[in-house]
Amino acid sequence: MIIKIGAIKNVAQSKLFVISLLIALVLGALPFILGTYQTLLLAYGLIFAIAGLGFNLLLGYTGLLSFGHAAFFGVGAYAVAFAARDLGIKNMELLLLTGILSTFFLSVIFGIFCSGLTRIFFAIMCLALSQVVWVLSNKLYSITGGSDGMSVKWPSILWFDEYSGSGAFHRFIFDYYYYVLVIFCIMVTLMWLLCHSPFGKVLQAIRDNETRAQFVGINIKKCRFISFVISGSLTGLAGTLWVPLTGHITPESLHWPFSGEILFLTLLGGFQNFSGPIIGGIAFTYLKAYAVASTPYWQFVLGVALLLIVIAMPRGIVGLFSSLIARFTSRSERG
Amino acid sequence: MDIFILQVLNALFYASILYLIASGFTLIFGVMGIANMAHGSFYAVGAFVTAWSLGFLQSRGVEPWLLVFFLPLGAIAVAILGMLIEPILLRPFYQRAHEYQLLLTFGVLLIIEDGIQMIFGSDPLLVDMVIAPFGSLQIFSFRYPNYNFVVIGTGLVTAFLLWALMYRSRFGVVLRATSQDMRMASAMGINVGKVYVLAFGIGSFLAGLGGAIIVPTQTAVVGMGLEALIIAFVVVAVGGIGSQLGALIGALLVALVRTAGVHFVPEIELAVLFLIAVGVLLWRPTGLLGNAP
Numbered sequence: 001m002i003i004k005i006g007a008i009k010n011v012a013q014s015k016l017f018v019i020s021l022l023i024a025l026v027l028g029a030l031p032f033i034l035g036t037y038q039t040l041l042l043a044y045g046l047i048f049a050i051a052g053l054g055f056n057l058l059l060g061y062t063g064l065l066s067f068g069h070a071a072f073f074g075v076g077a078y079a080v081a082f083a084a085r086d087l088g089i090k091n092m093e094l095l096l097l098t099g100i101l102s103t104f105f106l107s108v109i110f111g112i113f114c115s116g117l118t119r120i121f122f123a124i125m126c127l128a129l130s131q132v133v134w135v136l137s138n139k140l141y142s143i144t145g146g147s148d149g150m151s152v153k154w155p156s157i158l159w160f161d162e163y164s165g166s167g168a169f170h171r172f173i174f175d176y177y178y179y180v181l182v183i184f185c186i187m188v189t190l191m192w193l194l195c196h197s198p199f200g201k202v203l204q205a206i207r208d209n210e211t212r213a214q215f216v217g218i219n220i221k222k223c224r225f226i227s228f229v230i231s232g233s234l235t236g237l238a239g240t241l242w243v244p245l246t247g248h249i250t251p252e253s254l255h256w257p258f259s260g261e262i263l264f265l266t267l268l269g270g271f272q273n274f275s276g277p278i279i280g281g282i283a284f285t286y287l288k289a290y291a292v293a294s295t296p297y298w299q300f301v302l303g304v305a306l307l308l309i310v311i312a313m314p315r316g317i318v319g320l321f322s323s324l325i326a327r328f329t330s331r332s333e334r335g
Numbered sequence: 336m337d338i339f340i341l342q343v344l345n346a347l348f349y350a351s352i353l354y355l356i357a358s359g360f361t362l363i364f365g366v367m368g369i370a371n372m373a374h375g376s377f378y379a380v381g382a383f384v385t386a387w388s389l390g391f392l393q394s395r396g397v398e399p400w401l402l403v404f405f406l407p408l409g410a411i412a413v414a415i416l417g418m419l420i421e422p423i424l425l426r427p428f429y430q431r432a433h434e435y436q437l438l439l440t441f442g443v444l445l446i447i448e449d450g451i452q453m454i455f456g457s458d459p460l461l462v463d464m465v466i467a468p469f470g471s472l473q474i475f476s477f478r479y480p481n482y483n484f485v486v487i488g489t490g491l492v493t494a495f496l497l498w499a500l501m502y503r504s505r506f507g508v509v510l511r512a513t514s515q516d517m518r519m520a521s522a523m524g525i526n527v528g529k530v531y532v533l534a535f536g537i538g539s540f541l542a543g544l545g546g547a548i549i550v551p552t553q554t555a556v557v558g559m560g561l562e563a564l565i566i567a568f569v570v571v572a573v574g575g576i577g578s579q580l581g582a583l584i585g586a587l588l589v590a591l592v593r594t595a596g597v598h599f600v601p602e603i604e605l606a607v608l609f610l611i612a613v614g615v616l617l618w619r620p621t622g623l624l625g626n627a628p
Contacts, residue, residue, distance in 0.1 A: 065434060113613060120370055121620045124572045128612040131565060135606040256565060260372075260441050267438055297453060303445030307424065310439050314431065 024185055031177055036170050040245065041289055043177045045282035046184045047242045052266045052277025053191050054234025059263075060271040061195055062227045063207030067123045068110070068130030069262045072232040074254030075133060076103045076239030081150040081249050092155040092179070096240055103236020106133075107229040115225040118210075127256060134254040149250030152243050173245075180241055187234065188278065194230070195274055203227055235262070261288075264302070268309055270316020279317050337475045342594050344474075348483045350590035351490025352545050356563055357570035357582040358497060359541030365577035366514040366534040368433060369425065372440040375564025376447035377413045377539050379555070381546030383451055385409030386460035386555040393464060400468040409547035410540050417539025421532050444560075452557055459554035466551050486548050493541065494583055500537075501579060510534060514577075569612045575625025584623060 027046075031039045051073055058064045079102035083089045089098070114125050137144045144150065154163045154172050157179055163172040194200055205213045206220050214220055243249050252258065261284070268287075269280020287305060291298035313320040360374045371377075388408045393399070420443060428435045469481040501507040513520040513530045521527045545563075546555075553559075566589065571577075574585025592611055596604025615622060 059434070065437070113617065117616065117620050120364075120576060121572075121616060123370075124568055124576075125613065125616050127565070127568060128572065128609045128616070132606050132609045132613070135603060135609065139602045139606075257561065263438070264441070267434070271434075297449040299445045300449035300453070303442045303449070306438060306442035306445065310428070310435055310442070314435065 020188075024181075027181055028178070031174055036173050039177050040173050041285060042282070043173070043180050043245060044242070044289075045285040046180050047238050047245070047281075048262075048265055048285050049278040049281030050184055050187055050241070051235045051238035051262055052269065052281040053187065054231045054236075054238065055262050056266050056271055056277040057191065057195070057203075057227055057231040057234070059266060060273075060276070061200060061203045061207065062224060062231075064118065064224065064228075065123050065263070066114075066126040066231075067256065067259050067263070068126030068128075069232070069235050070254050070256060070258035071110070071126075071130035071133045072103050072106060072236040073239035073242070073258065073262070074137070074249075074251070075106050076100075076236035077243035077249045077253060078137065078144065078150075079103070080240050080243045081152050084152055084155070085150065090153075090156050092157045092244065095155055095244075096237070099240025100233060100237055103239070104229065104233045106236070107232025110232060111225045111228040115221055115228055127259070130254065130259060131256060134251055134256070137251040137254050144251070147251055149248055149252075151248050153247070155244050176245065183237075183241065187237070191234070192274060199223070199226075264306060268316055270318040270320075272315060273318040273322070276316050276318045283317060337477060340474060341477060341479070342598060344479060344483065344487075346587075346590045346594040347487045349594065350586045351487045352549050353566060353570050353590055354490050354583055354586035355493060355541050355545035355548075356567045357574070357586055358493070358579060359538035359545075360567045361571050361574075361577055361579065361582045362497075362541070363535055363538035364571070365579075366510060367425075367429075367531055369436045369440065370433075371538070372437060372564065373420075373443040373447060374440075374538075374542050374567060375560035375562070376444050376451075377417065377542035377560070378546040378563045379451060379560030380416065380447060381409035381413045381543030382550040382555040382559060383409070383455050383460065383546075384412040384543075385547040386462045386550045387455055389462040389465065390460060393462075399464045402462075402465050403468070406465070406547050406551075407544065409550070410543035413543025413546070414536045414540035418532055418536040420539075421535035422528070425535075426528070426531070444564075448558070448560065451560075455555070457557050459556045460550075461554045462551050464551075480552075482551060486552070489544070489548055493544070497579060506533075566608075569608060572612050572622055573615045575622030578622070578624045581622055581624035 027042075030042060034042070051069070054072075055066065055069050058066050076099040079099045080095045083095055083098040089095055110126065110129050113129060114122055117125050138147055140146075154168075156163075157175050163169075202213070202218055202223055205216070206218065206223060210220060239253070265280040265284035266277045267280070268284050269278065270276030288298065288302065291301040291305075295301060309316070315323070356374065356378050359377075360371060363369055363371050363374070385406055385408055388405060389402050392402055392405060397405075424439055424443065425436060428439060466480055466482040469485065471478040471480045472484070499507075501510065509520070509525055509530055512523070513525060513527055513534075517527055520530075546559075570585040570589050571582060572585075573588055574581030574583070588611075589608065592608055593604060596607045600607060619625075
């Protein structure tokens, strides 16, 4: 009996592995078909997918709604801008390291404050802390450039030289896309392993019933803290990857409506699924890009889209598709 | 001494506005458990509707002292807006996780923020003509506009009326019963749907009133709702979410801190404010007067 279940699990897992590999290959082939602008959009999509993946470890797996994740994203981006400007670092790997370390420390500090709270109190605490960072980024004009922000040059990637001369934009986007894609694949794999590990199950147990989890002997506060730090660092990594692409950072990406956008993309994909925020990150990027391009009232379009999503597909894109597939297969089995 | 009195008056003026916004927010949260993200935008709508209608009436030749009576137009408009949004958008989702209500009201926020620009344009609206008829009062060496006393008075009267409504009226009993146990209230024959729509309407009205009475002293500008929402969050976090007295005390505290902050550390007064919210949340997660479990 046990062997049989194990075999089924292995079949399901190898199926998942094959599908994921196929998706990764398709993502790898896309830049050859798409133009530079579409490749750029897709790179943004993957970056926001990483941010959503981090955010959803808290929302979907730990049951905590943070309204301050913009702080991690923004600080990751600002760390890159500082390192590039003040330390003269041009190497992307070093910039990544700087970004991750900064957001790791920030998540530890935030985590100490937040991990004792739940529900609306947790959300308000995250909000208040992130707003402190936002105010500082705005007011410390001599360091951060205030609301004008800071510009960031294209870094060098791995052993490739700096990007300059004709066609540099195209080459940079092309190379950087693969850079992001590899990191994206690594992060998705790590997060999948984490969410399906015993620790992931513990987080879900805390989410579903805090009292029971406590009686089983789980140190709730410690687990929430660890989850918070991983979540914040991952969203910070997304911000670190994001800033070389936009080339510019302003306090806007630390302001609370940006936290709302991270929440938006996670729910767009569906927070009850592992793959929800991934799909949501990519879908949100395209939605926003086309809304911004087509009307000055893009917020209005996003707002209407948000209402429609909540009303028509409360479990997000992934939830909608999985229930459609379930209905289709059950019908074909019956027929 | 003069400056001190001036600052205290300014703090009371600001506290009155903050109280109007936060009391509505906390009422809606207390009764329905919804953290209304669009609450700041309701405040902005109140300001814009009042500013626009007063400007329109003035262009039709209405005397400035008469215009004062049209100030509550913005609040009434927001109350109607709220009483439409609750049954149409929010009601179908009370059974679901509260993330959905947060998300729905965030959607409403996005729509209203751009909706204001579509309808009223992106230029600030100025209606300071209603201040002059009130005159001003000589306090030591400076003159203080009497209109500011009207704003402070509005806050005090509203606080008293809300208290009377909650604790000295039949509707208040029904409202408190519904917020404590919605199912039980429903079983006792209370029309919960009606209570919810009225509570949401009153909460929205209060936000709109805040916008309506502040707009003569400032301008109605795009984005004013976003800041109002965050400050309202801080007020209720400090005072205790769901508590009316908490909203009053929170508003007074936040107004004093901000006024002092602007005077002493103008660069980072907002950061100080948020740090105080962090401190209160650490010390008493439910706020100074909150008793939520």
